[in-house]
Amino acid sequence: MSISQVHTALERLSNLLRVEARMQGSVEGLLPVQLEVLHYLYQCNRYSDTVQGVSEYLGQTKGTVSQTLKVLDSRGLLRKQPDTKDRRLVHLRITAKGEKLLVNVVPARFLVEALDSKPARETERLAEDLKDLLRAAQAARRMKTFGACKTCRFNESSQSGFRCGLTGESLTIPDIERICREHQYPLASEG
Amino acid sequence: MSISQVHTALERLSNLLRVEARMQGSVEGLLPVQLEVLHYLYQCNRYSDTVQGVSEYLGQTKGTVSQTLKVLDSRGLLRKQPDTKDRRLVHLRITAKGEKLLVNVVPARFLVEALDSKPARETERLAEDLKDLLRAAQAARRMKTFGACKTCRFNESSQSGFRCGLTGESLTIPDIERICREHQYPLASEG
DNA sequence: CATTTTAGTATCGACTCGATACGTTTAATC
DNA sequence: GATTAAACGTATCGAGTCGATACTAAAATG
Numbered sequence: 500m501s502i503s504q505v506h507t508a509l510e511r512l513s514n515l516l517r518v519e520a521r522m523q524g525s526v527e528g529l530l531p532v533q534l535e536v537l538h539y540l541y542q543c544n545r546y547s548d549t550v551q552g553v554s555e556y557l558g559q560t561k562g563t564v565s566q567t568l569k570v571l572d573s574r575g576l577l578r579k580q581p582d583t584k585d586r587r588l589v590h591l592r593i594t595a596k597g598e599k600l601l602v603n604v605v606p607a608r609f610l611v612e613a614l615d616s617k618p619a620r621e622t623e624r625l626a627e628d629l630k631d632l633l634r635a636a637q638a639a640r641r642m643k644t645f646g647a648c649k650t651c652r653f654n655e656s657s658q659s660g661f662r663c664g665l666t667g668e669s670l671t672i673p674d675i676e677r678i679c680r681e682h683q684y685p686l687a688s689e690g
Numbered sequence: 691m692s693i694s695q696v697h698t699a700l701e702r703l704s705n706l707l708r709v710e711a712r713m714q715g716s717v718e719g720l721l722p723v724q725l726e727v728l729h730y731l732y733q734c735n736r737y738s739d740t741v742q743g744v745s746e747y748l749g750q751t752k753g754t755v756s757q758t759l760k761v762l763d764s765r766g767l768l769r770k771q772p773d774t775k776d777r778r779l780v781h782l783r784i785t786a787k788g789e790k791l792l793v794n795v796v797p798a799r800f801l802v803e804a805l806d807s808k809p810a811r812e813t814e815r816l817a818e819d820l821k822d823l824l825r826a827a828q829a830a831r832r833m834k835t836f837g838a839c840k841t842c843r844f845n846e847s848s849q850s851g852f853r854c855g856l857t858g859e860s861l862t863i864p865d866i867e868r869i870c871r872e873h874q875y876p877l878a879s880e881g
Numbered sequence: 882c883a884t885t886t887t888a889g890t891a892t893c894g895a896c897t898c899g900a901t902a903c904g905t906t907t908a909a910t911c
Numbered sequence: 912g913a914t915t916a917a918a919c920g921t922a923t924c925g926a927g928t929c930g931a932t933a934c935t936a937a938a939a940t941g
Contacts, residue, residue, distance in 0.1 A: 501813045501816075502797045502805050502806070504821070505805065505813065505816055505820060506707075506801055507796075508817065508821050508823075509703055509820065511824055512704070512823065513707055514726075514747070515824075515827060515828075516701060530927075530928080532929095549888075549889090550889055557705060558712070559930085561889065562890075562891080562930075562932085563930070565890055565891085567929095569890095585888085586888095586938085587889070587936070587937045588888065606691075606693045606694045606696065610697055610700075611693055613827040613829075617826075622692045622696065625696055625823070626692040626696045626699065628815075628819065630695070630699050632703065635805070636703075636706060636801065636803065712930095721896075723898095740919080740920090742919065750897090751899055752919075753899075753901085753920090753921075754898045756921055757921090776906080776918095777906060778907065778920070779906095779918095779919065779920090887936100887937085887938075889934105890933105890935080890936105891932100891933085891935100895930090896929085897926105897928070898925105898926090899924105899925095900926105901923085901924085902922085902923085903920105903921080903922080903923100904920090905918100905919085905920085906918085906919080907916105907917080908918085909915080909917085910913105910914080911912105911913090911914080911915090
């Protein structure tokens, strides 16, 4: 059964990612989870860069995430920025220091070593296949999809740029490249 | 850069595996790591079913692994069996109870839901691609490969069956389907 | 305006995990 | 063959993860 083989391979790759992250992180005194949070925030726009967003993405409780963030904040790798309109919200912005650190961690060295020598087309296909798998998995479980606005059914393009049909807010070019918490793929019927 | 996309997708899938394992495991009071150990042992032959083997596979220290194993042992999910020749070694054998438990966990439900509706050929291709990736990654980092004897360069077939060219021991059919710690893929020159 | 929901924090306890130290058995070296 | 080194496994400790629970504050709902 090849589904089991996919599971086994993913489990093993997951271990390698973790081992690699542990190694890379230990240089800076950071743990795998903390690196993952930074990587997530690096890809976020203002809809997803919150404690709740991180919590849903990682599948951890808000309490746990809150603790992780406290560490990252104290090391100057991210900045907490209260929302001006909704004062319950805190936006988590990765700092320049944080981004600099990430460059050494993503993509993991073993992936570069494994894929660099292959034709670019094969790597692209693998990336597409994995994204497909993710999409299918998240759809099946009705999970949040954590996609970028540009692939979202709520994203509308106007003559002045882009706009989120859900919140009504206008979106910048960088915005639509980033992860949104409310992201939903187009309905099947919308082709 | 599609390597980064591969990294991101793998990281996310890794999270899903973990979340799923946490859910499934909580029913039995088991943690993700403990399930992984069981899954590993399920695939092992006598060269790899040791504390050291688990330790290398998971990238954790022997001390950590030893503790995890103590829990699994006390719950009757595995059996410790001292080696008859080398009295330093302890073989870890998964019990029937352990195997029964695994069936509900592997493959993860979200993978089945995502892949079951697709053509079998596509899933097979994905499995092959992932195994390729794994193989390339492990080769590049000179890591242990944790492959089955049947794909190992030391495996020799004789008229009476199979034999490991490294240890000289003869191997049974079930043996060569399982993971070996000393596994090495054939040299490129041996094509 | 009362109630409910949502965002985030704080605290506690069970558990992970690496580091270290240790005992035992086997292999290596002289 | 005696000494030394290496390998396998265990035990203990402390820092840190992580879920559960309880809490405050702000916004949404009615």
